[in-house]
Each structure stands twice: as C-alpha cells, then as structure tokens.
Amino acid sequence: MSKTVLTLLLLVIFSGILLSTDFFISSTEQPYIFGDFNGWQPIKMEKAAGSWWYAEIELKPGIYHYYLSTESGKRITDPFKNHQSEGTDILNIIEVKNPTDFSGISEGDFSFKIWDRDYFNPVKPGEFFITFPVVERLFNSTFLIFNGKKIKMNLLRNYDGYDYFRVHLQDIEKLNFYFEFSKGDKKLYFGANGLSDSTVTSFSISQEDLPVDYFDTPEWSKGALYYQIFPERFANGDPENDPEDSQNWYADPKNVNLGSNGFFGGDLQGVLNHLDYLEGLGIDAVYFNPIFESPSSHKYDTADYLKVDDNFGDYNLLKKLVSELNSMGKKVILDGVFNHTGDEFWAFQDVKEKGKESTYFDWYFVKGNKPRKYKGHAMNYIAWGGYGDMPKLNVLNPEVIAYINTILEKYNNAGIAGWRLDVAGEIKPEFWRSHFRPTLKELNKNALIVGEIWGDAKVYLQGDLFDSIMNYQFRDAVTEYVARAGHSARKFVNMTDYYLKRYPPQVLTSLWNMLDSHDTERFLTTVYSNEKLFKIAVGLQMTFIGSPVIYYGDEVGMTGGKDPDNRRPMPWKEELWNKSILNYYKKLITLRKEHPALSRGDYSVISTSNSLLVYKREMGNDVLVIIANPGDKAERLSGITGNHKELLTGEILEMEGLSIPPESFMIFEAANE
C-alpha cells in the first residue's frame, strides 16, 4: 500500500471518528455550552465539587467555536481554551485534532478527568494524589510538570489495558500542572486544553476551590489493629444478668444452641474483666457486634437503640468500659443497625397495634393498613432478607433521621470513636451522605465510618459516604491463595490489585482486613486446622496494606464453621489455648508496633512465582520484605541479594537464591552492617 493510499484511508477512517473533548469551568451559576458543533443548541454542564462544572462532548476532528453562558445569560470565557473577540463578546475556539497529527495518539488514549477522584484526588490542603492512566505501553515514562518543575511519575501498576502513573504531592502551596511525554522524538503534552504538541494550558486551580472535595480518613484509623468482640460469647463477667436457660460456657459446641436464641451469658463486665488480655495483645481498637436491647443473641434485631441490652449491662457500664479502653489508648467502634429494627422495637409495635393510625406508620414500608402477622403467612411489609422480625426502617423519614441523631449523640457522649454499619449497601446512599455522615462528623470529626460492603466498595469510598469498609475482598484473596490447592501468588496479587487500584489511596491503610468474622467460618477451619497455612494467612493479614481485624478467639486457635458455629464462647482456660498461635500473633503485633512501614507504609509487589509471593512495605528508612509460600514445594527466591535479617526468627540470611520452604512465611529487613 502506498503512503498516499494509507493516508487517504486513515483520513476516511478518522474523519468519521468521534473524540471525547472535555470542558471545565468555574461558575457560581449553572452554565451551558453553546457551540457550532450542534447548531448552537445549549448543552447543560455537570456539577463537580466547589464552583466547578464539566462537560464531555464527542466531536469529530475539526475547528469549533463556542461560548459559555449561565441561565441568566451571563457569558463566561473558558479560560483553558483559545478565544477570540467577536464584537463585544468573546468566542472560544477549540481544535479537535486527528490522531494522525499526534503519531496516532488521540485524547481517547488518556482518561484523566480533573473532576474525578480516580485521577485528581485531594487529601487535605497541601496533599494530593494525581493519577494519569495511559493506554498500556504507549510511553515508557510520563512526567508531571508541576509549578514549572519536572517530576517523573511512578508507574504504579498495569491493569486492564492501562498503565497507571501516579505522583503523591505533599506540602505544596500552589496547584498548577500538566503532563508531558515523548513518542519517538516528538514531545506531547496533556493539559486543561487537552492533548497538544505545542501550547499547553496548565490545570491551575486554587486549593480553596477544587473540583473534588478533600477527603482523608481519621489519622488514628490508618493501620490501626482491631479486635472484634461478639459480646454474648466473649466473656461472662456477671452471672446475675445471664438470660434464662443460659448454657454451660464450656459445653461441647456440638451439644449446645449457638443460634440466635441460644445464650451463654457473655456481657460487658466480661470485657472489663479482660482488659489486661486486650492490652497484652496490643490491639488499638475494639469493634463490638450490636449491644443494644434485643431478644436475640446476635442483637441485629434491635428493640431499643437507646438502651444497652439488660443481659449485657447498662449505659453506665458501657460508658465505663469505653472510658477504660480510651484511657488505655484504645478506640471503640459500635455496630449500627439502621437498615431495619427488630419487630419488638416500640415504633414497630405501635404500627402493628394501630396500623395507619400510628404516628410511626411511615417509619416502615407497609403495604395496606396494618403489618400482617408474618409467622406462617406472607409478609406485607419490607424486611431485611425477608425476615419478618427485621422490618426495614424508612431512614429518609425526617422523624427517623431525628431519632437516629439522638442515637449518634448518646453514644458519642459515651466516648465511642465510630460506627460499623450493618448491611450498609441496602440503605439509600442519600441517608449516609446527607444525614448520617455530616451529623456524626459534626459530633466528632475523627469518628470512623465503616460500611459492611462485601464486594467492590469504590462508590462508597469517594469521601461522601464511608471512610472504610469490612474488606472481605482481602479475605477472598487470602482464601484463594492460602487455603485453595492452586496457591497462586499471581492470583492473590490480581485479586488485591483489583481494589487497591480502584480505591482512593488515602483509604487503603484504613480498610478493615479480615480473615473471618461473625458472618463467615473461622479461618483455621477454612484451612482444615492446618496451623502452618493459618499462620501464613495471619502473617499476610498483619503485613498487608490495611487495618487487621482479629475476630475474637482466632488468636488462641478457635475453630468454627459457618454462622452460628463461628460464634462459640471464647475459652478462658489457658490449657485450651493454642499457645503457638497466640505467641505468633503477639510476635507479629510487636513487629507492627516496631515498624511503621507495616501499619502505614507503601505497599508494592516485588515478584510472584508459582506459590511464592514477595512484597514490600516501605516508609522512609523502614523497609520490609515479606515472603509467603503456602505451596507444598520449596520455591527459589530471585531478584533480591545481600544479607537480610528474618524478623520472626532473628536469623541472618543471604537472600540470593534462597530456598523458601513449603508452607512458610517470613519478614525480612536489610541487616545492619
């Protein structure tokens, strides 16, 4: 094919293509774009944060004229694009170029949007992450030209056809930047006027008025270590308040009722009696499953939110417990069950009795005049999971909002540090965004909000809903890698990269990394009580980026299948403890305290090979190399040389060609000279 024919062919192809073109302006009123690309018909711009608006318009290559105007007819000049005088008015001009003009590169190869947190991510004044995704292998390197200085962007990871370049800007005063890259001997730029090979306009915006809001998680939550307590089963400190028919704490789990109507007498005094134990473990925070008045053992069917369950204690005892934990430097997180109440909750009782005549009728979703008796019949009201004893609460009802505010205030006064939100994805985001979050953060700006989200939580972690989530995706990755026969290190990396790449970087150390919970089988059971594999999983949990959550009793080797077998009473006879597991936990927790890299450092993968996983945690001079091999064959280490100290055993080892035994886990730091 001759060059002319090829050019002609390309022109035919490209003259038909549409290129996404971005418009981005600041205005106090809703702006519209009027252009010759659609016969001057108004195009409504979308709201970003602050005073910023944006629009993405698909245009064929060519030169276009346009202007911006508000509803009241006020003309605005787009400061980022070229413009010319048109009599007394200003017209903007934009040239949408053929990809052939840029060695085949087009704006479609980039997806940087300044109004999207994925790319432009303000953490706090002076601190920003900027991420620039480019179609993979297009450029070897990308630079950020920032306030006139050239900064090389790190290739963070390659994922799904894109290379992700990122910079973390700290202590900066002025935001003024564009991107630069080279293709052959050609230099290209990407700025507020799009892609160009000549003049580039910087993204120049003030830190007081950004197109994306600042968002950071509470400082204390970054890398914090949690202990999850299911109060009915942790410790019985007061036999006086035991429910009737409480069962023997040490009875064979096979012969007792662990379910929602089975009781053992655990309570808050039990936790108070074991504060030394929690201190000895070295945890930073306690997450309690629900503690409010409820007829069940799990208490997810609340009868009264303003009352601590009488079998657990009372409000004053809670206050005492929280205050003792706080004085030990430990935070307390409560379980917030706001999707539904229990059917014994007074408002629902009133609706059941009076039907439509009840003041609280609109607190629920009842079809017809009265909630129909549910046992043995179909329900006529919405309930969680179809369980009639958990009627769904109408959280957007202003009276319900006011009631929930009193709950937040009461427990904030007790000194708690935040809430874990039950089935958070089933509640309209509007409730979290406009009511729950602002109210709680107003009471305590350092309060932590953790959603129970099992899958991809990206939309919940954009700054307007939650600070963290129960990170079951971490558990899934560990299960796949450690517990399943494939033991693929690459799969572990892919599964964790999937969310690490998608979530804002500032939430990553605050994610609740769990191996198990009151809703899953215990991890020791998942690995068929293989202690070596369990220790690898715990090792990953304690060294991976995020906040480990220990489900009560895992640390002494408790086993248990799915709910409710995972809720057995915690043994307090030390002869029933697996001391090897407990000491291992303590050793790892000590290392977390000694090495800030483990709790708050950056995470990067060094290598994966079959079952061998090697990754790094790094914070300043604190650099640790973590190595796992859950496979049943030894694997040879490559790419790391020199003497390193293994921190679990204290051994000094030469890393080059080191054989990593099957079913092993190691943490190295470079040995001192």
Ligand SMILES: [Ca+2]
């Ligand atoms: Ca008790």
Ligand SMILES: [Ca+2]
């Ligand atoms: Ca009770």
